[in-house]
Amino acid sequence: METVHREILRKNYSGLVQAIQGIEEVVDKLVQFNVLTIFMRAEIMEKLSFDRARELLNMLPRRGPQAYTLFCKALEECGEIQALTLLGLETGKTEYDDGYLCMDSIPLKPQFQEFFSVLASADETAS
Incomplete structure (x- = not known):
């Protein structure tokens, strides 16, 4: 996981713990x-319900370079709007003001657009 993503998770840790309502569904997606x-x-899942999100957030940074992006995708697919908002993602639009698409349905705030455009171009070159 990229340092910037670790920092986003760290800064929003307590908010995410409270915001993620369907932790089992998010974990299943992951x-x-x-x-x-x-x-x-x-x-x-063996943790008490209020500790499950904490355990997930503690594991994510060690789960590879795509962990953050796929975590965001899981949150979107599970309808975790509040958690997505905390991460700086917006839902309900298919494109941002400049037409930038992120994961087909989650546009990013401007500060994250550059990172994901670099990631997308790296994926295209690898194909």
Whole structure:
């Protein structure tokens, strides 16, 4: 995970813990996206309900370079609007003022646009 993403998660840690309502669904999406293993899912789900989001947020920074992007995608697919807002993402639009698309339906605030455009161009070159 990129340093900027670790910092975003750190700065919004307590807000995210409170905002993520459907933690089981988000964790299941992250297993589906191969960010978490089934064993990690079990480790998260064995916690008390209010500690599950904490455990997930503690694991994410060590789950590879795509972990943050896929976490955002999982939040979007699970309808976790408040958590997305905390991360600086907006929902309900398909493009930002300059037409920039992020994950097909989550436009980013300007400070994050450059990072994801670089990431997208790296993916295109790899293909």
